[in-house]
Amino acid sequence: MRYVMRENDDPARRYATHVRGSRSGQQLVWESSPGQDVLVVQTPYERDAVDDIQEIVAGMEGMALPVDCYVEVPVKPGTWVRYVPSTSYARNDGCPLRTKACTYTVFCCQVEGDTCVVYSQQMTNTGNLPYRRIRLEVDVQVRKLTRTVGPFWNRREEDTGYYQITLPKDRMNDVCDGDVYYTVAGAKDIEIPLTRAMFKQGYVYVQTFDMPVVATRNDGLQINQ
Amino acid sequence: MKRPMDDFLCPYCFGHINHELVHFRSAKVETDPTGILPDEYDPYDEGDVRRFISRYEGPDKEKRVQRLFEWQRFAPKEDPVYQKFWREHGGETTEVDSLLKYSDVRSYNRPIIDPSSLQDRSYLKDQDGGGDVFVRDADGMVVRVELADGKRCTSRVCPHCHNPLPSGYGKHPIKFVSVIGITGSGKTVFLSQLLKDMQDYAAKVGLAADVRSAASRRFYEQDNVIAVDVPLPDPTPRDSFQQPLFYDLTRLINGRQRTDTFVLYDVAGEVFEDYQLIQEYAPFIEHSDGLIMLVDPEELRQAGEIVAGQQSMTRPAEVLNQVHTIVFHGKSDEKCKIPFAICITKTDTTLVQKMLSRELQDCLLDDVHEIVDELGYEKTVFNAREYAPIAEQLNEFIRRTERAFSLNLRTNYTTYAFFGFTALGCEVDDGVPVGPILPKRIEEPLLWLFYQLGFIGREGKYPLPNPDPIKCPNPACGSIDTVELTGDDRYYTTGWGIFKKKYEVNRLCRACGHRWMHYESQ
Structure with a gap:
């Protein structure tokens, strides 16, 4: 044609x-x-x-x-x-x-x-x-993973050193690789991409003691964290 | 349910009419008196006619006199009653003469037959042998009379002003709506676009719209054509009364047909600038069951802040004052209950885009959507759910930027709402639409009026521009210091054990602590 x-x-x-x-x-x-x-x-x-x-x-x-x-x-x-x-x-x-x-x-x-x-x-x-x-709104949850330690009379929560980022699987086809990334305090100039494969999986674990911040380069995406 | 035997109002002079007291324009017109009198007598000369009657002794005198009287009765002539009405309303009639192509005689110059007059009854055919000269429809409404020679006179006219009544007018309940606004606000363009697709717009709310007069069709087909590369219509002449526009709206209620007649008036903008003209056109405002007011966005105060040198106008507020004065004859202590749709026009223009939020612009440039039932038929309801975000934002916009206008409405009117539409949806270059012509939400104020007038219901709610403060119903209190309860606060229990009862409430009075369930009346 x-x-x-x-x-x-x-x-x-x-x-x-x-x-x-x-x-x-x-x-x-x-x-x-x-x-x-x-x-x-x-x-x-x-x-x-x-x-x-x-x-x-x-x-x-x-x-x-x-x-x-x-x-x-x-x-x-x-x-x-x-x-x-x-x-x-x-x-x-x-x-x-x-x-x-x-x-x-x-x-x-x-x-x-x-x-x-x-x-x-x-x-x-x-x-x-x-x-x-x-535009597209994407809801992302970032949760600190903890574990319970100590004797039964003195249980307490302890950081594991990991955060879990929950990504909506149904948005997999709406994002492109490179659109969404996260950063952590102390290394804010390092942007770690969240790819479509990660969206498909639904969960990502990040080893850090600072809460990751999810952001996007695409003005059409609104990340709700 | 209105029966045809009830009185109804003339749409021109608002005189009360009974269907058995209407007059008719004669189907018979005698234009040629040749042969009625002998050649030496001139039938147009009164002296000659008197001489003929007093001196003529021929054997055919009686027959000639009868023919002479009949010719005089059915000769075309100016109707003084009709002419008086039009002298008081612009000077010249604006009646659409659909019969002109069949006859040389103007419709309004045809003789008027009054069936209640003994003399005129002598020319009419007795329908039932008992003296009833009327032909009625299946519901008993008078639709025509017939002359002795069989000619059918179907053109009914008002007995007070002799203006024509559309076929079937008066059979159904009638509602009058005036479209007002200052010159240049877009009334004529709005009406032309609205009437052109009235059947589609009415169908969105399950109503069947039927054009009932030649003037209605001619308004958008001939006199005010809106098309690409065709100059927009001239402003409505200030001293000329435009023909009312008639529609019948039919709906099904429990499987039965219910019809209402809807009459629209296009009132020239200059009327509100001239005290004399206001008095002439006051009856149309006074008798209106609904009002649509068009506001050109350039009249808004915020426009003056956006466009350098633009004068912000106070004329919309003046129009409100004049309408209120007309309806209440100068009394200022009553609120006007006539439903009032205030419409910002030209919502697609750059000026409006700068004034309104992007979200509101998107709403105003979207279509009005119907609500369908489980069978896929349009419900006879106003889509308040879709209108709600527009109402909320326009209420806030007007309240924030047009304080005097907003206060005037709140003080003088009980039932009003704000709308926005574009009748063209395209640029206009030197008075000519560039195209494509894409009107948006033009029908929404009309559908709202249909709801207010009881033609249709409402689905969903919309925020009122003037919500009344919610008073505490406690007789000992009555405070307006009340708040809405949400979440778990909406529930409280009384009693204990098996006598415990749980209540749901949504309102709390902070003055006395009373809690109750408040139901909004809309």
């Missing part, structure tokens, strides 16, 4: 805008002209695709049309695209989110033979934007 970008010469009648999350929080919805197919572009949280679309379209050259599925653009890691026909949008009441803590941008597009034409977006001064940053 060939991909070309064109200026949108009729934004009043060919449009896709006002992107937002659905009430359920699991779908992406937008306003578009009747029967309009759309290309959804997912990018890292801090950046939308409006200004980069030409580069993205160039990077898609030769790819099969990603109909109803997200495909990563080879030359732009972290950028995923999905072609959403108007019929799919109507049938599914929107388009499923791939992950959160990122930005989704929509573009009008149409298939002409073996060419997919993607139309550029025009920004307006209204509140209707062609992109939406989807």
Whole structure:
């Protein structure tokens, strides 16, 4: 499939805008002209695709049309695209989110033979934007591990020297390696990553006498510790 | 349940009408008097007519006189009653003449038939042989009269002002709603967008909306078209009374149909700047069962702090004062109970984005969602749950930034709520929408009024802008120093042993210690 970008010469009648999350929080919805197919572009949280679309379209050259599925653009890691026909949008009441803590941008597009034409977006001064940053809240628990020592008349809790960090397993697909890390006092410039594999496991044990602090580099992630 | 035999109000002059006392515009119009009188007599000349009657001795005199009187009765002419009403309301009628394409005679120049007049009854067909000239519908409501020659007169008019009544008007309970606001606040654009999709908006709350007048359809199809690259409508002429807009709203209650008639008035903004005009249009405000007030965000005080040189206006507060004065004829010691929807318009503009929080902007740019039942049908309820965060934030915003306006409302009105919408959802370049046109939450104030007027119920709660302080119900106390109880404090027990009883409460009076369960009335 060939991909070309064109200026949108009729934004009043060919449009896709006002992107937002659905009430359920699991779908992406937008306003578009009747029967309009759309290309959804997912990018890292801090950046939308409006200004980069030409580069993205160039990077898609030769790819099969990603109909109803997200495909990563080879030359732009972290950028995923999905072609959403108007019929799919109507049938599914929107388009499923791939992950959160990122930005989704929509573009009008149409298939002409073996060419997919993607139309550029025009920004307006209204509140209707062609992109939406989807935030994600992640609840993390950090617990000091102790053990009970001493005779039965004088039991006391003693530090084991370990902390347990509990990570939500259901957020595994929403985070990327490198997004989340922790630090400990005394070595705050050392950021130890919490990877997707750790999220899948659910627990991480850290040997330290200072409480680890979990943080993120992704502005779209909010860590609730 | 309203029966057709009850009196109803004229939507123009608000005179009381009984359905058997309506007048009709004649379906028969005699325009050509040729052949009625001999050639030497001019039927238009009164002198000639008198001479004919006194001197003509031909054998066909009686027949000619009868035809002459009939021609005079059914000739088109200006209606002095109708013209008097319109002279007092702008000078020229704004009636939509849907029959003009079929006839050269203007509808309002057609002769008026009064079935209660003996003379006019002589021209009408007796329907049942017992003297009843009316044709009624299945519910007994008068719908038409028929002339002796079979022509059907179906255009009912008010007997007081001779303005036309839509078909079926008066059969169902009627509610009047006025849309007010200063010039440029967006009333006409709002109404045009609202009426264009009224059926869809009403369907969201399980109501079937039916357009009942040509003027309603023409309002958005012809006179006030909102479209890309089409200039926005001009401001409503200040000295011209716009035709009321009629809708019938039908819902099912326990499997039975219940219909209400809804009448909307578009009141020109300049009305509130001119004392004389206020007096002319006062009856429309006075008889309103609900009010929608549009506030242009540029009128807000905070706008003056954002846009350099912008003058903050006090006119919305002045409009409130005038409405209150009209409703209570100058008495200042009563609160107005008419439900009042105050709407900030143009919520998609940069100015509003700077004034409101991101969270509120997102809410205001989202659609109004219906609530469906287990079968998937729209419930006949106002979605207060979805409206609640908007109400909470707008209440706080108005309270914080528009103190005088907020105080005016609290002092003079009992039932009001704040809304925000955009009727266009796109930029406007030199008075022309650039597009795409995406109105948002435009129907919410109307749906709230439907709830206030009893057409629909409510699901969920929303914070009131003017909650009354909760008083201690202890007769010996009555203090307003009460607090809400939460958590374990909500429970207390009395007695002991097998006589122990547990109570749940949610309110504590700090003055006397009384605890009780408070139920919010909303």
